Amino acid sequence: DAGITQSPRHKVTETGTPVTLRCHQTENHRYMYWYRQDPGHGLRLIHYSYGVKDTDKGEVSDGYSVSRSKTEDFLLTLESATSSQTSVYFCAIRSTGLGEQYFGPGTRLTVT
Amino acid sequence: ELKVEQNPLFLSMQEGKNYTIYCNYSTTSDRLYWYRQDPGKSLESLFVLLSNGAVKQEGRLMASLDTKARLSTLHITAAVHDLSATYFCAVAVDSNYQLIWGAGTKLIIKP
Numbered sequence: 001d002a003g004i005t006q007s008p009r010h011k012v013t014e015t016g017t018p019v020t021l022r023c024h025q026t027e028n029h030r031y032m033y034w035y036r037q038d039p040g041h042g043l044r045l046i047h048y049s050y051g052v053k054d055t056d057k058g059e060v061s062d063g064y065s066v067s068r069s070k071t072e073d074f075l076l077t078l079e080s081a082t083s084s085q086t087s088v089y090f091c092a093i094r095s096t097g098l099g100e101q102y103f104g105p106g107t108r109l110t111v112t
Numbered sequence: 113e114l115k116v117e118q119n120p121l122f123l124s125m126q127e128g129k130n131y132t133i134y135c136n137y138s139t140t141s142d143r144l145y146w147y148r149q150d151p152g153k154s155l156e157s158l159f160v161l162l163s164n165g166a167v168k169q170e171g172r173l174m175a176s177l178d179t180k181a182r183l184s185t186l187h188i189t190a191a192v193h194d195l196s197a198t199y200f201c202a203v204a205v206d207s208n209y210q211l212i213w214g215a216g217t218k219l220i221i222k223p
Contacts, residue, residue, distance in 0.1 A: 031209060042116075042200060042213035043155075050208055058210070090154065094209050098160040100145060101202075101211060105154050 003027045004104035006091050012110045019078040021107050023091030025071075031094035032074040033101060034058075034066060036087040043090065049074055081111045114139045116203050118214035126222055128190055133217045135184040135201035143204045144184045145211065146175050148197045155200065159186075191221045 003026035013019050023032060031050055035043040035058075045058030047066040055066050063085060065077045078085055088108050092101040115138045125131055135144070146158040159168040161177035161184060168175050172195065174187045184201055198218045202211040 040215055042215045043202075043211075044213070045210060048208065048210065056208070098162070099143060099204065099209050100157045100160055101209075102157065103154045 004091060004093060004102060006089075006104040006107050008107060009105065010108045012112060013081050014112055015082055016080050019081050019109065019111075021076045021089055021091075021109070023074045023076070023104055025074075025093050027093070028071055029093040029095070030071075032068065033092040033094070034064075034074065034076045035090045035092065036060065036085075037090060037106075038087050046076065046089075078109075081109075083111050085109065086111045114203065114205055114212050116201060116212050116214040118199075118201060118217050120217060121215060122218045122220075124220045124222065125191055127192055130190065131188050133186040133188075133199055133219075135186070135214055137182050137184075137201075137203045137212075139182075139205070140179070141203045141205060142179075144177055145202045145204075146184070146186055147200045147202065149200065149216070150197050158199075188219075193221050193223055195219065196221045 005024045007022045033048040034046040037043050044060045046064050049055045049068045067075045088106050090106050091104040094101050117136045119134050144161045147155045148158050149155045159175040164179040166177045172189045177184045198216045200216045202213045
């Protein structure tokens with residue numbers, strides 16, 4: 001257990017509303033990642049962070065923004081949710097040993 | 113563009129049989145990861161392969177890496193029902209340890 005929690009775990013929201021998902025870690029890892037998982041696509045990186053206030057885009061960043069104001073928290077914001085953003089969102093941290101990523105429990109987001 | 117391709121994407125097999133999942137990737141990388149995901153659950157790290165010829169084994173699962181062929185395999189020996197899951201491979205692509213993921217292989221093992 002890498003001490004990663006995500007909130008909320010489930011959310012239903014309407015098209016056009018902003019949504020913020022939170023990832024919290026307890027072990028002071030530098031690297032944090034946000035992915036989405038959709039059937040047939042594996043995991044796709046949205047954004048990642050390599051330190052406080054240091055973030056960069058992944059392959060599917062359009063429509064998403066992130067913030068990291070402290071080491072333990074990495075926030076993902078959908079600025080104006082669309083139905084195409086219905087997905088399961090996973091947060092991950094990178095371990096300092098072999099570089100494995102450890103994942104949070106996921107957030108299931110439905111945009112109606 | 114880096115691509116990671118797994119095959120097969122779906123595999124149904126009987127208990128006691130052996131099978132192999134393949135993971136091909138399109139550019140050089142110095143590390144490859146295998147993960148397992150149970151339905152409705154998060155992802156669990158299985159293996160980290162760091163060099164050409166690396167082989168790791170855990171129980172009935174064995175993973176190997178051929179960096180020259182850009183190929184990793186996950187071999188299942190004498191499958192048991194508890195190994196039913198979706199298996200993903202992922203390849204590290206840059207100094208920020210971004211991973212590019214295969215689409216996953218859904219493995220169903222029938223008693």
